[in-house]
Amino acid sequence: MRIADFTKPELDHLREQCNFTDSERFAFDMKAKDCTNIQIAMQLNVSESTVAVIMRRVRTKITKILGWEV
Numbered sequence: 001m002r003i004a005d006f007t008k009p010e011l012d013h014l015r016e017q018c019n020f021t022d023s024e025r026f027a028f029d030m031k032a033k034d035c036t037n038i039q040i041a042m043q044l045n046v047s048e049s050t051v052a053v054i055m056r057r058v059r060t061k062i063t064k065i066l067g068w069e070v
Contacts, residue, residue, distance in 0.1 A: 018061040
């Protein structure tokens, strides 16, 4: 799943329904712009592995909202 591949209405729906934390929302928005984990880590001033954890939580929330099996 590439967040950058979702349409604007789909992204808006996910923002509304997923109940993201601030860091999850920031990472989600950056991924929607097709940014890398390294770019997100630099913006959040955290490690790349921390971004990987954040993105795992984001993907989990997205799959629950969309009803996808993991």
